[in-house]
Amino acid sequence: MRGGKVARQTDKRSLFLLFLLLAFNSCYCIAQKVKVITQDGDTVPYLYFVSSGGKYYLSSDSYGFIDISNVSLPDTTAFMVYSDFYSSEPASLLSLRSLNAIIVRYKTEHLRDIYIMPEDSLMKLLGDASRLFSKRYLKDYVATLGYRRKIYSGEQLVQQYLVYGLWGSLDFNQNHIRHYWDDRNLMGVFGALDSFVSEFHLSGKKSSAGPNKVVNQSVSDADFFNVNYVNEFSLRALDIKRTVEIYSPLNEKYVKDYSYRLESISNENGVQIYTIVFKTKSNKFPGHTKLLGTGKIVLTEDCKVLQVELENAEDRYTSFIRNKEAKAGVLLTPYKWSVRYVHNEQGIFTASVKMAVTWNTPQESTLKRGDYYYIEWNPYRRPFENRLKTETDIVFSEIVPIVNIKQKEKIRGFLGSSFGAGATYYAVETVNHDFWVNVLKNNLRLGLIKLDPCPPDFESLYQQAVRSNEINRLEYSGNKNKNNPARILYKEIYNKEYYE
Amino acid sequence: MRKTTILFIILTLQMLVVCCNSSKDFYSGIEHLGKTKVEIETLTMDSIILDASMTSFSGQWLMSPSGSRIYFADSYAVGINSYRLNGVYDTTYITQGRGPNEMLLPSWSSSFDQNDCFVSLDNNSSVNIFSADFSTKTFYEPSPWFTAVDTSFLQAEWRNLYRNPDPKVPQMYEFNNYVGQIYYKYGKLYIPILTEHVAYNPYEVYSKSKEFWRDSYLFAIYEPENISETLKLVGHYPSVYSKKNIPVFGRYSFLIKGNEIMVSFNADPKIYVMNIAGEPLYSFGVADGLISGAYPETVTFEEFEEHGAAYRNKYGYYDKLFSDGELVFRTCRLDNGQRKLQIYKDYDLIGDILVDSDFELFGRGCDGFYYAYKRSDYINEHFVLVKFKLFEK
Numbered sequence: 041m042r043g044g045k046v047a048r049q050t051d052k053r054s055l056f057l058l059f060l061l062l063a064f065n066s067c068y069c070i071a072q073k074v075k076v077i078t079q080d081g082d083t084v085p086y087l088y089f090v091s092s093g094g095k096y097y098l099s100s101d102s103y104g105f106i107d108i109s110n111v112s113l114p115d116t117t118a119f120m121v122y123s124d125f126y127s128s129e130p131a132s133l134l135s136l137r138s139l140n141a142i143i144v145r146y147k148t149e150h151l152r153d154i155y156i157m158p159e160d161s162l163m164k165l166l167g168d169a170s171r172l173f174s175k176r177y178l179k180d181y182v183a184t185l186g187y188r189r190k191i192y193s194g195e196q197l198v199q200q201y202l203v204y205g206l207w208g209s210l211d212f213n214q215n216h217i218r219h220y221w222d223d224r225n226l227m228g229v230f231g232a233l234d235s236f237v238s239e240f241h242l243s244g245k246k247s248s249a250g251p252n253k254v255v256n257q258s259v260s261d262a263d264f265f266n267v268n269y270v271n272e273f274s275l276r277a278l279d280i281k282r283t284v285e286i287y288s289p290l291n292e293k294y295v296k297d298y299s300y301r302l303e304s305i306s307n308e309n310g311v312q313i314y315t316i317v318f319k320t321k322s323n324k325f326p327g328h329t330k331l332l333g334t335g336k337i338v339l340t341e342d343c344k345v346l347q348v349e350l351e352n353a354e355d356r357y358t359s360f361i362r363n364k365e366a367k368a369g370v371l372l373t374p375y376k377w378s379v380r381y382v383h384n385e386q387g388i389f390t391a392s393v394k395m396a397v398t399w400n401t402p403q404e405s406t407l408k409r410g411d412y413y414y415i416e417w418n419p420y421r422r423p424f425e426n427r428l429k430t431e432t433d434i435v436f437s438e439i440v441p442i443v444n445i446k447q448k449e450k451i452r453g454f455l456g457s458s459f460g461a462g463a464t465y466y467a468v469e470t471v472n473h474d475f476w477v478n479v480l481k482n483n484l485r486l487g488l489i490k491l492d493p494c495p496p497d498f499e500s501l502y503q504q505a506v507r508s509n510e511i512n513r514l515e516y517s518g519n520k521n522k523n524n525p526a527r528i529l530y531k532e533i534y535n536k537e538y539y540e
Numbered sequence: 541m542r543k544t545t546i547l548f549i550i551l552t553l554q555m556l557v558v559c560c561n562s563s564k565d566f567y568s569g570i571e572h573l574g575k576t577k578v579e580i581e582t583l584t585m586d587s588i589i590l591d592a593s594m595t596s597f598s599g600q601w602l603m604s605p606s607g608s609r610i611y612f613a614d615s616y617a618v619g620i621n622s623y624r625l626n627g628v629y630d631t632t633y634i635t636q637g638r639g640p641n642e643m644l645l646p647s648w649s650s651s652f653d654q655n656d657c658f659v660s661l662d663n664n665s666s667v668n669i670f671s672a673d674f675s676t677k678t679f680y681e682p683s684p685w686f687t688a689v690d691t692s693f694l695q696a697e698w699r700n701l702y703r704n705p706d707p708k709v710p711q712m713y714e715f716n717n718y719v720g721q722i723y724y725k726y727g728k729l730y731i732p733i734l735t736e737h738v739a740y741n742p743y744e745v746y747s748k749s750k751e752f753w754r755d756s757y758l759f760a761i762y763e764p765e766n767i768s769e770t771l772k773l774v775g776h777y778p779s780v781y782s783k784k785n786i787p788v789f790g791r792y793s794f795l796i797k798g799n800e801i802m803v804s805f806n807a808d809p810k811i812y813v814m815n816i817a818g819e820p821l822y823s824f825g826v827a828d829g830l831i832s833g834a835y836p837e838t839v840t841f842e843e844f845e846e847h848g849a850a851y852r853n854k855y856g857y858y859d860k861l862f863s864d865g866e867l868v869f870r871t872c873r874l875d876n877g878q879r880k881l882q883i884y885k886d887y888d889l890i891g892d893i894l895v896d897s898d899f900e901l902f903g904r905g906c907d908g909f910y911y912a913y914k915r916s917d918y919i920n921e922h923f924v925l926v927k928f929k930l931f932e933k
Contacts, residue, residue, distance in 0.1 A: 251617030251646075254596035266918035267597050422918065 072109035075141040076100040078126075082299065083322055084144060086333055086352040086371040086413075087126060088400075089119040097122075099370045099402035102332060102354060102413070104322070108136055111403045122374065123147075124351055125317055125334050146301055146317065162300040162316055169343040170292040174214055178387040180442035182208045182451060182533060185230065185434060189274060191240075191419050192429040198242050199419075203235040203273060204475075204538065206526045207436065208451045209390070214291045220282065220358045227278035229455035231526025233538040234475055240271075242426065254421070261408050265424070270417035277395040277432045279358040280415075281379050284348055287331040287357060289318055297324035303336060312341040320353075326365075330357035345388075349378040354413055369413040370405045373397050386441050393434045399423035440533055454525040475539040565779035566754075567812055567820045574824040574887030583881075583893050585926040587914065588627040593921040595621060600649060600720075601913050601925075603903020605656040605672065610903075610911060610925070613647045615663070620647070620674065625905050627925070633674035640676050643668050648715075649722045659724035665715050667729065667764050679764055685731065686711050689767050705740035705748070707756045710771055712737055718791045725796045728816070731760045732794065733773070742787040743841040753781040758792065758803065761816060774818025775801065780808045786835045788848045793861040793870075804870055806857035807833060811870065811884075824887035830874040831856035853877070862901045864910070867930075869901050883930070896926070 076084045083104025090097055091113075098119055100106050115134035121127050126144040136142065185207035191199040211224040220226070253270045289295045298318040306313045317336045325332040333353025338346045352374050354360075375397040382391040397416055401424045405412055418428055442448050530538045596616035604611055604622070609630060612621040618636035623629050635642050643662060650660040656672035665684035670677050681688055689710050701709055712735040719732035735741065735756055740748045742756075758775030781790060789806040796802075800821065804811045809827035814820045835855055838844045856875040861868065868884040879899050883891025901912040909927040916923055 251596045251614065254598065254616040256596070256598045256616070259598075263918065425919075 072137060073105045073107045074136050074139055076104050076106060077141050077143055079143055079145065080299075082319065084126065084319075084334070085322075086354065086374075087144065088122040088352065088371070088374045088402075090122040091117050091119055092130070097374075097400045097402045098404060099374075101370050102367060106136070106142075107404045108133065109404075110406070113403060123334075124349075124376070125336070147303075157302045159300050162302060163295055165314065165339070165343065166289045166295050166300070166316065166318075166337065167292055169337070169339050169345050170290055170295055172343050173290050173345050173381075173388060174292065176383070176388045177212050178209070178389050178439075178441055179212050180208075180210050180448050181389060182206060182440050182442060183389070183436040184233075184438045184530075184538075185436055187273065187435075188431075188433045190431045191271075192427075192431075193242055193420075194427040194429075196241075199240045199271075201236065201273070203232050205230055205232040205234075206455060206530050206533075208442075208455055210442070210448055210452060214286050214293075216286060216293075220279070220361075223282065225282065227275055227282060229452055231455040231524070231529065233524070233526050233530060240420075242420065264409060265407070265418060266422055268417075269419060269421045269423070271419040274416055274419075274430070274432060276359075276416040277377065277393045277434060280350070280355050280377050280395070281390070281393055283331055283355045283357040284335075284350070284379060287329045288335065288348060289337060290345060290348065294329050297321055297329040313346070314339055314341065325354075326356045331355060344383045345381055347378060347380050349376065351376055353377075355415070359415070360413060367410070369411055370402045372401065372405065372412050372414040373399055373416065375415050386439075389439050390436055392436065393432075395430075395432045397430045399426075399428045438534065451529065454529045565782075566776040567778050567810075567823065570812075570820045571822045572810065572824065573822055574826070574884065574889065576826050577888045577890055578892045580883060580891035580930065581893060583895075583928045583930075585928045588625075588911075588925045588927060590623050590627045590923040590925060591629050591921070592916065592923045594632075595923075597916050597918070597923075600647070601900065601902040601911075602650065602652070603905060603911060605652050607904060607906030610905075612923070613650045613660070615646055615648055618643050618646050620650075620658075625907055625909075625911075625927075634670070641670070641674060642677070648717075649720050651721070651723050653724040654726060657724070659722065659729065661715065661722050661731070669724070669764065681764060681767075684714075685760065685762070685767060685771075686714060689762075689771050702738075705735075705737045707735065707740070707752070708773065710760065710773060712740070713757070713760065713773070719793065721794065723794075723796045727763050728761055728770075729764055730794075730796055730801070732792070733757060733760050741841075742781075742785070742790055743838070743844045745785055745839045749785050749787075750782065753777045753785075757818075759794070759801065759818070772817070774816070775803065775814060776818075778805060778808050778810070778812065780805070780833075784835065785837045785839055787844050788838060788851045789835050789855070789857050791857075793859060795861050795863050797863055802861060802863070802868070804858050804861050806859070807835060809833075809858060811861070811868070824884065825858075825870070826882070826889045828856070828872055828874065828880060828882070828892075830876060830878075830880075831858070831872060832875055860900060862903075864904050871895070871899060871901065891930075899926070 076087050078084060083100075085100055085102045085104050087100045088097060089099070089106070096113060096117060096119075098106050098108070098111070111133065113133055115132060115137070117133045118130040119133070119136070120130045121144055125147055127147050128142065128144045131142060185203075185205050187203045187205070189201055190197060208229040209225065210229060213223075213225055217223050252272055254268050255270065256267055259267045284290060287294055289298055298320055301317045303315040303317050306315070315336055315338050317334065319334045320329060320332045331353055333350060335348060335350040335353060337348050340346065352371055375395060377395045379393045380391045381388050399418055401407065416430070419430060420426060420428060442451065527538060590610070590612075595612060595614050598616055599612050599614040602611040602613060608625065610623045610625065612623070614621065618634060620633040621629065622631050622633060633641070636644065638644065643660065645662040645664050645666070647660040648663040648665075650658060652658055657678070658670040658672070658674060660668045660670075662668060665686075667679065667681045667685065668677060669679035693711055698711070701711060705712060713733035714736070716732040716734035718734070721732065723730040735752070736743075738747065740752060742749050742752045755776070757773035758777070760771060760773055762771040777790070786807055792803050792805045794801055794803045799816055801814050801816060802811060803814070804825065809825050809831070810823040811825035812820060812823045832855070836847075836851060838847060856873050859871040859873060861870050863869070866885055870882045870884070872880045872882060874880060877897070879895050879897050881891065881893045881895045881899065881901070882889060883893070895912075896914050898915050899912050901910060904910050905927070909929050911925055911927050914924045914926045
């Protein structure tokens with residue numbers, strides 16, 4: 041009997057120890073989350089880490105955590121920060137597993153001794169800059185718009201499309217609106233004067249890439265990116281511009297939602313230029329500001345904003361708008377975005393907007409819908425396997441302020457509400473081929489940098505157009521109205537044909 | 541005591557009446573035909589690879605009326621891709637536009653009629669009818685059918701319908717995407733319909749879901765050239781849907797054979813046959829022992845949305861119909877995730893075969909083989925089809 045009692049006690053103790061062991065192991069397995077923080081203790085959302093060799097990625101989520109519970113790489117795999125704003129020592133996966141937090145440094149750290157500008161002073165400077173921006177940004181104007189979008193698979197250029205058109209920025213405001221599509225300024229009104237689209241050449245595939253757009257929500261999570269894609273004139277870069285103008289430190293109302301550090305002071309033509317890094321305070325998103333991440337503002341000493349840049353920021357104003365919480369998703373698309381402003385005697389206007397996006401699967405991502413964020417639609421299926429990258433460049437020129445209401449309504453009527461979702465390649469009824477020969481050969485008019493050299497086995501875009509009978513493809517628009525409203529308006533405004 | 545007894549009896553009678561009305565079976569009293577006479581338990585299938593690189597991978601499979609070509613009607617790109625029976629790509633019919641051989645939008649559901657005319661409902665619910673060689677569009681109605689049926693149905697009528705949902709009003713319904721098929725036979729178009737009115741729908745038990753399952757209609761039937769005068773709403777759900785609220789398994793598959801409509805519902809082993817006026821005639825069909833039918837209820841739209849995919853991956857159900865002469869085929873998903881093909885001949889179950897998980901039979905070729913979709917290979921951008929012969933054919 042006594043032996044039986046001892047045996048039972050031993051059994052109970054063994055069970056208890058087994059339970060503790062299991063609990064510890066499960067805790068250990070669950071708690072493999074590493075917090076990414078600055079030296080000030082702020083978490084850093086959507087910060088990318090890349091392995092040496094560039095093959096593997098990790099990403100902090102919207103809360104600033106990297107979940108490495110299910111990352112199955114060798115423990116010796118070392119990761120470094122992949123960012124314009126932060127840096128860190130390489131950290132192996134083994135060391136990450138033993139850490140609660142990884143501290144990243146601002147890249148301006150070494151300047152600390154030279155430039156001293158307390159955060160309060162920076163906030164005052166930005167407050168003044170945002171008030172000047174609001175006051176002087178042109179309320180209504182038209183401009184010509186040169187648009188180029190390039191799609192890469194790895195380093196190979198697979199498609200390029202260009203459009204030249206007339207763009208109107210009407211009723212500029214910085215008001216918070218519940219639904220961005222109700223914004224009277226939106227991303228502008230636009231009419232295409234001419235457009236050109238190259239064929240789609242993905243290595244090893246046929247030249248025809250199939251339909252422009254597939255959005256099939258009924259496919260499984262595993263097949264979502266195998267099937268779905270959107271390949272069209274992407275307006276995301278201009279969507280983000282609106283989010284920045286409303287929710288970044290460009291708007292006085294949101295200056296207090298960010299923390300600031302001075303990155304540099306330079307001098308151009310006798311004018312001091314400040315570059316200030318800003319980062320969303322975590323308790324301000326998404327309840328107050330709709331922008332989460334890190335960026336920088338470049339402004340003159342007299343508070344003229346010249347440029348705003350973002351890195352991997354989440355735009356909750358124009359994308360994933362149903363998310364009401366600060367949902368902990370990882371970022372599938374590390375990207376850089378920038379807008380440049382010009383100040384003249386008439387006011388402030390946008391000179392250019394650029395965005396460069398890469399598709400990567402962070403190792404910890406399960407690709408389960410709801411657990412990730414991406415800044416724009418992938419332009420072709422299987423973006424990770426196809427190593428897709430996009431570059432969008434938009435350049436504005438020939439600015440003409442609009443001074444009367446009649447003219448404004450005419451522009452709004454002629455140009456439509458936007459050229460955005462649903463727009464196809466075929467923005468115009470007839471294509472002026474001489475115009476595009478000039479553009480492609482001489483890079484005229486669109487303010488573009490030199491076209492990338494093409495690999496030897498890749499025809500120039502113009503050669504493709506001639507060989508593959510692009511004429512029929514480009515001439516089709518689905519609209520038999522030969523009187524292109526943008527061309528009519530352009531001639532009225534500029535007293536010349538768009539191709540002169 | 542007497543008063544209490546009388547009250548109890550009255551209340552009980554009332555409940556009985558309500559229950560009877562609630563579970564009134566539209567199909568009660570019809571004869572159930574057929575027996576189980578399984579002769580076919582396996583099939584030898586050959587695989588065929590088709591190039592899918594120019595497609596969206598989402599669309600509908602059709603056999604050409606001649607049986608010599610396999611068609612893929614893409615749901616995201618305008619065009620009908622044609623392949624030979626050996627899988628080699630042939631050509632693409634119908635381009636995008638307003639021309640005589642063009643459509644503005646991709647085809648969402650399509651079919652051939654008895655004269656080989658091709659009819660397509662595009663993803664704006666516009667009807668396009670083409671000649672047999674796709675060269676000429678013989679009919680086009682740009683307005684969705686629920687708009688075209690009555691152009692005097694305006695704001696006031698919509699507001700009234702919003703406040704007072706009525707299943708007899710055609711404007712309550714839209715195309716039932718969960719069913720997806722359409723048919724065009726002898727000048728009549730057969731469209732599956734569904735109402736998701738905010739106060740009358742299958743999802744919310746507080747939005748008259750019981751009435752929905754009892755009174756709402758399954759099909760809109762009309763002549764495209766004269767929809768306003770010919771539109772009829774026909775067909776109702778069987779009583780299995782009145783016992784428990786199971787919209788996750790509310791889908792159905794149907795086909796037209798002569799003057800009869802044959803319908804199979806996810807949650808019901810019977811295949812019901814009705815005339816084109818919607819009057820039930822008879823049923824056939826055998827329950828599979830590996831489909832328990834023990835479906836969990838969902839009582840709100842949120843529950844339906846949140847759990848729908850998981851439930852459809854967990855429970856078996858009766859799925860798509862296909863017919864060829866005296867043969868009727870039905871695919872089923874079993875509780876254990878496997879898929880089965882039932883074959884009926886003259887209402888008797890003669891075939892009971894395990895098949896691949898995405899198996900979808902769509903036609904018989906002129907070579908005597910039956911053709912079915914098997915799966916998509918996204919990495920190599922292929923479709924994989926299978927073909928088989930039945931020993932009797």
